[in-house]
Amino acid sequence: MRNLNRIKLALAISAVVLPVFFVLDLMVGQIQISFVDVWNSLFGQVSDETISVLIKEFRFPKSMVAIIAGASLSIAGMFMQTLFQNPLAGPYVLGINAGASLMVALSMLTGISFFYNEYGMIASALIGAFSVGALMMIIATNLRNTVALLLVGLMLGSFISAFINLLEVGSIADSLKRYTLWSMGSLQQVSFSQIPVISLVFVLGFTISFFFVKPLNLLLLGENAAVNLGLNVKFSRLGILFVTALLSGLTTAFCGPIAFVGLAIPNVTRMLLKTRNHTWLLVGNAVFGALFLLICDVFIQLISGEILVPINVLTSLFGAPFVIYLVTRKRL
Amino acid sequence: MISLENIAIGYKEVLFSAENIELSKGKVYALVGRNGVGKSTFLKTLSGNLVPLKGQIKVSGQNLVNLNNSEKSKLIAVVESKFDGISFLSVKDYLGLGRSPYTDIFGRLENSDLEKIQEVAEVLKIKHLLEKDTVEISDGERQLVMIARALVQDTDLILLDEPSAFLDFINRELLLKSLVEIAEKYDKCMILSSHDIDACSRFSLPMLFIHNKQLIYSEKFDLERVKS
Numbered sequence: 001m002r003n004l005n006r007i008k009l010a011l012a013i014s015a016v017v018l019p020v021f022f023v024l025d026l027m028v029g030q031i032q033i034s035f036v037d038v039w040n041s042l043f044g045q046v047s048d049e050t051i052s053v054l055i056k057e058f059r060f061p062k063s064m065v066a067i068i069a070g071a072s073l074s075i076a077g078m079f080m081q082t083l084f085q086n087p088l089a090g091p092y093v094l095g096i097n098a099g100a101s102l103m104v105a106l107s108m109l110t111g112i113s114f115f116y117n118e119y120g121m122i123a124s125a126l127i128g129a130f131s132v133g134a135l136m137m138i139i140a141t142n143l144r145n146t147v148a149l150l151l152v153g154l155m156l157g158s159f160i161s162a163f164i165n166l167l168e169v170g171s172i173a174d175s176l177k178r179y180t181l182w183s184m185g186s187l188q189q190v191s192f193s194q195i196p197v198i199s200l201v202f203v204l205g206f207t208i209s210f211f212f213v214k215p216l217n218l219l220l221l222g223e224n225a226a227v228n229l230g231l232n233v234k235f236s237r238l239g240i241l242f243v244t245a246l247l248s249g250l251t252t253a254f255c256g257p258i259a260f261v262g263l264a265i266p267n268v269t270r271m272l273l274k275t276r277n278h279t280w281l282l283v284g285n286a287v288f289g290a291l292f293l294l295i296c297d298v299f300i301q302l303i304s305g306e307i308l309v310p311i312n313v314l315t316s317l318f319g320a321p322f323v324i325y326l327v328t329r330k331r332l
Numbered sequence: 333m334i335s336l337e338n339i340a341i342g343y344k345e346v347l348f349s350a351e352n353i354e355l356s357k358g359k360v361y362a363l364v365g366r367n368g369v370g371k372s373t374f375l376k377t378l379s380g381n382l383v384p385l386k387g388q389i390k391v392s393g394q395n396l397v398n399l400n401n402s403e404k405s406k407l408i409a410v411v412e413s414k415f416d417g418i419s420f421l422s423v424k425d426y427l428g429l430g431r432s433p434y435t436d437i438f439g440r441l442e443n444s445d446l447e448k449i450q451e452v453a454e455v456l457k458i459k460h461l462l463e464k465d466t467v468e469i470s471d472g473e474r475q476l477v478m479i480a481r482a483l484v485q486d487t488d489l490i491l492l493d494e495p496s497a498f499l500d501f502i503n504r505e506l507l508l509k510s511l512v513e514i515a516e517k518y519d520k521c522m523i524l525s526s527h528d529i530d531a532c533s534r535f536s537l538p539m540l541f542i543h544n545k546q547l548i549y550s551e552k553f554d555l556e557r558v559k560s
Contacts, residue, residue: 225410229429232401276418277425
């Protein structure tokens with residue numbers, strides 16, 4: 001009971017802090033914009049055309065994407081950590097991002113027109129993410145050792161990167177630049193008109209996630225125990241993998257491969273909420289993940305000059321030390 | 333309660349076979365035999381996760397082969413030999429998972445589920461552990477908690493894979509004693525695999541003995557026979 005209050009309090013505080021950082025993220029940048037102007041650009045009369053365009057076309061989509069990408073990656077990471085029973089699992093570590101990247105590289109660098117629109121991009125990223133996820137799942141059933149599994153994931157990631165490099169070598173300068181920028185991770189590639197689609201896919205993934213709370217809770221006990229408690233493990237695994245691919249594929253398609261969020265935030269969420277109930281973890285990961293990327297973006301805006309620091313620089317800067325802390329503090 | 337009808341057990345090759353055996357409720361059966369004779373394989377078969385190579389097994393009149401996981405989980409509970417605990421998973425939440433066969437698609441616990449948990453915790457005298465983390469309690473306590481989860485699952489048949497392997501002598505005796513009491517009081521059929529033949533003999537548990545590729549049943553524990 002005491003812990004339940006703690007969880008509710010933590011989530012309530014974050015729910016208040018989240019909009020604050022959302023507005024802050026709209027205000028800061030190369031040009032600082034006052035709260036009043038932000039408000040007016042979104043809801044009221046236009047005081048200054050430039051500012052209004054800046055807010056609507058650039059900053060608002062970027063802040064929305066920060067929230068959706070942060071939540072998506074964290075939820076996907078949590079799914080992977082429970083499914084693989086490993087606190088160091090995540091879409092990035094397991095090569096799922098690499099799978100999505102390869103498919104995006106195929107569409108950007110080869111110019112096969114079938115993939116060359118925004119929906120084609122999402123679809124190909126999803127296919128890439130799901131394929132690698134499924135492959136890792138098969139390997140995981142035969143490989144119980146958690147460290148070995150992570151190594152396989154990292155190797156698979158490098159293996160796929162080799163193909164991406166091959167594509168890069170053979171491509172023309174324009175598309176290569178576009179792909180390289182994408183691969184550094186950016187929240188700014190999204191336009192206002194794309195926000196509804198992205199939001200819809202996210203809400204869909206988030207909603208479906210709640211139907212996997214019970215399977216995830218059971219899978220904590222290991223596969224055998226889950227089966228004996230009545231779980232259809234094959235179906236659950238496939239479903240969880242599908243949602244993971246959907247959420248991380250969505251993010252990767254629009255923001256590029258963002259590192260560490262999917263690995264670090266699920267661990268932070270568990271530590272903060274001190275629970276293993278996936279209903280709370282799901283909400284917690286969504287809120288904390290969104291908050292984390294928003295804070296990262298505010299930082300980026302504050303420290304950047306003419307050239308914007310890529311988002312991966314910040315997530316790695318915060319994330320890598322945290323993972324080192326996790327590895328040294330806990331036995332795997 | 334359980335009828336074994338002319339079964340042969342094993343993965344591809346037959347490990348052992350048995351003629352018709354009937355096991356009833358309210359008793360604890362000791363499953364004994366040397367390493368590698370197929371005790372774990374037998375438990376896996378009884379839990380419905382492995383199909384017998386020959387013959388059939390019926391639990392409460394239903395052939396295991398015809399049941400899906402959800403149906404099986406209402407008939408059979410399994411206590412694994414070891415559970416290391418999971419950080420941030422409280423004993424109460426762990427026991428809550430034992431109600432999974434009866435909860436809705438979101439796994440929400442109703443009042444009746446919570447009452448069941450309280451009731452079992454009372455019987456096993458682990459109420460003081462409910463709010464604790466599953467990694468914070470001792471091995472012996474965790475063993476009790478695992479058994480509690482099986483009781484919470486509210487099944488007629490409970491399978492226990494060497495439940496006393498990690499307990500000291502006194503706790504082993506206490507565990508066996510309470511298992512016998514619980515089986516009687518709540519009318520459960522329990523089958524436990526064990527290497528502790530002396531303890532099984534002291535409680536004169538009915539015996540399932542695997543020897544020379546045969547599963548032999550005897551109503552009284554036959555220590556001489558097992559030792560020879």
